[in-house]
Structures are given as C-alpha cells and as structure tokens.
Amino acid sequence: MRGALEQVAREIRESAWELALEVVEEGLADDLVPSLQRLGQVGQLGDIPTFISELAKELAAPEPGRMRRGGPLAARVRNHAREREALGFAPREIVSELLLLRRVVWRFVSRRSKTLTGEEVLEAERRLNDSLDRLVTECVVAYFDRATSELAELARRDALTGLLNHAAFSAAVDDELFRAGRYDRGMTLVYFDVDDFKQINDTRGHPEGDRVLRRIAEVMGESLRASDIAGRMGGDEFAVCLIESDVETGGRFLSRFQDLADEEAAAGRLPEGFTVSAGLASYPDDAESTDGLFRVADRRLYDAKRAKAVD
Numbered sequence: 001m002r003g004a005l006e007q008v009a010r011e012i013r014e015s016a017w018e019l020a021l022e023v024v025e026e027g028l029a030d031d032l033v034p035s036l037q038r039l040g041q042v043g044q045l046g047d048i049p050t051f052i053s054e055l056a057k058e059l060a061a062p063e064p065g066r067m068r069r070g071g072p073l074a075a076r077v078r079n080h081a082r083e084r085e086a087l088g089f090a091p092r093e094i095v096s097e098l099l100l101l102r103r104v105v106w107r108f109v110s111r112r113s114k115t116l117t118g119e120e121v122l123e124a125e126r127r128l129n130d131s132l133d134r135l136v137t138e139c140v141v142a143y144f145d146r147a148t149s150e151l152a153e154l155a156r157r158d159a160l161t162g163l164l165n166h167a168a169f170s171a172a173v174d175d176e177l178f179r180a181g182r183y184d185r186g187m188t189l190v191y192f193d194v195d196d197f198k199q200i201n202d203t204r205g206h207p208e209g210d211r212v213l214r215r216i217a218e219v220m221g222e223s224l225r226a227s228d229i230a231g232r233m234g235g236d237e238f239a240v241c242l243i244e245s246d247v248e249t250g251g252r253f254l255s256r257f258q259d260l261a262d263e264e265a266a267a268g269r270l271p272e273g274f275t276v277s278a279g280l281a282s283y284p285d286d287a288e289s290t291d292g293l294f295r296v297a298d299r300r301l302y303d304a305k306r307a308k309a310v311d
Contacts, residue, residue, distance in 0.1 A: 009060035161217035169231025192278035
C-alpha cells in the first residue's frame with residue numbers, strides 16, 4: 001500500500017501549482033469565491049500550493065505532528081485565513097476554498113484509482129479527508145479567535161468615544177496599582193467633567209453634545225503619554241490614569257489638556273469658553289486602592305465645582 005500511495009503523493013506534489021490553479025478556476029466559476037476576482041494570480045493562489053504539497057506528504061506518510069493544532073502548518077492555515085479576511089473574503093469563502101481544494105485533489109486521485117487497490121483508495125480518501133478537515137477547522141478557529149478577540153475589545157470600549165468604559169478603566173487601574181505597589185512607583189488618577197455640559201445639550205442639541213464628547217476624547221489622547229490610560233466614566237465624566245507619576249504630573253496633564261482645548265475652542269471645534277473641573281488623587285499618598293483613589297478624586301472634583309460656583 002505504501003508504495004502506491006507514495007507514487008500518487010509524488011504526482012500530487014509535482015502538480016501542486018496546476019492543482020492550485022484548478023482550485024482558483026473553480027472558485028471563480030459560478031461565483032463560488034467571488035472575492036478571488038479582485039486579486040491577481042499570485043494573490044488568488046495564496047497558500048493553496050503549499051497546502052497541496054503538505055496534503056501530499058500526509059498522503060504518503062501520515063505524521064500526527066504535521067497537522068497538530070499549534071504546529072507550523074496550523075499556523076500557516078490560520079495566517080492564510082487572516083490574510084484572506086483582511087482582503088475582504090467572507091468566512092464562507094475561505095472555507096469554500098478548502099472544500100474546493102478537497103474536490104480538486106480527490107478528483108486527481110480518482111483519475112489514478114486504477115493503479116490502486118480498493119483498500120488503498122479508501123485509505124487515500126481517509127488520509128486526505130482527515131487532513132482537510134483539520135485545515136478547515138483551523139480556518140474556522142482562526143475566524144472565531146479573531147471575532148471573539150474583537151468582541152472582547154469592543155465590550156471594553158465606550159461606544160461613543162472609543163475610550164475604555166468605566167468597568168474596563170477601573171480594571172486597568174487595578175492592574176496598574178498592583179504594578180505600582182510591586183515596583184514602588186507612584187500613580188495619579190485625574191477625574192474630570194465638562195463645565196456646563198447640560199447647557200451644550202440644551203442649546204445645541206444632543207448630536208452636538210456627542211460631537212463635543214468625541215473631540216474631548218481625541219484631545220485627551222493628544223495630551224497623554226503612550227503608557228497612560230484614558231476612560232469615559234459616563235455622561236460628561238472622564239478619567240485618566242498617569243503611570244509612574246505624582247500629583248504634579250497630574251497638574252501638568254490638566255494644563256496641557258486645557259491649552260489644547262483652548263486651541264480647539266478658538267478653531268470652533270469645541271464651544272467657546274470650554275473648561276473642565278477636575279479632581280486629582282495620587283498613589284500612595286492619597287489612597288492605596290482603586291476605590292479609594294476614585295473617592296478622593298471625586299471629592300476634589302466636587303470641591304473644584306463648588307469653588308467655581310462661588311466665584
């Protein structure tokens with residue numbers, strides 16, 4: 001049996017390029033894989049010739065490690081799926097390619113069935129089907145891994161601004177507090193809201209209020225270091241976590257933020273006279289827990305609001 005299957009496998013390897021072209025042709029026929037039409041020939045082929053060569057190896061001499069999850073071939077299949085998806089292929093199209101590959105390769109083997117015994121034909125079918133089933137599985141897993149990862153990230157983000165939402169921001173502060181304690185570093189929480197934001201909504205409408213909130217998030221990003229964390233706590237309330245910092249660092253951030261906001265207001269991208277009120281709390285001087293830092297910062301924010309009202 002081994003000699004006959006090795007001969008067929010050798011012929012498959014030698015015809016890998018032609019077989020891959022057949023897969024592409026059948027994918028283009030009847031629009032089975034419509035996204036192929038947007039690509040040149042090299043792009044259309046992708047990694048299909050490599051997969052055919054690997055299938056031939058598995059037909060000749062099956063190796064459990066060759067198709068194992070996490071192995072080099074599995075990684076290549078996943079990369080192929082991700083690249084196809086980046087090119088605009090729907091998941092159905094990516095799987096359809098591999099099903100077409102199954103059909104093309106099996107048709108090639110069937111033409112040589114006269115040189116094989118019945119037992120050898122059944123064994124060839126089993127080896128090819130098992131291998132292709134693993135390839136399809138890896139493609140599907142790659143898609144769901146990416147989709148799950150994207151959904152998990154979306155769940156952490158505020159839908160309007162793209163900043164971390166309250167829960168995700170608080171969890172990130174927890175993580176940074178742990179690191180700050182472990183390495184004996186400082187950390188600052190800045191909690192602020194927009195002065196007279198209700199007036200913006202009441203006089204200009206909620207769409208304009210949403211636009212202002214989005215622009216605030218962008219200005220925050222321009223005011224922060226790459227290591228810092230920003231979040232929207234709800235409504236017009238925002239917070240930033242300044243890594244390896246003290247209260248003075250928080251003051252410099254607010255000054256930088258207000259300067260940029262003044263430029264935005266002068267350019268008409270934020271309301272005239274735009275200001276915020278803020279409260280700062282630092283670790284470890286003011287509190288040693290996330291809840292404690294938020295309580296201190298919130299109290300100081302309230303004090304800042306009250307002081308402005310008195311003035």
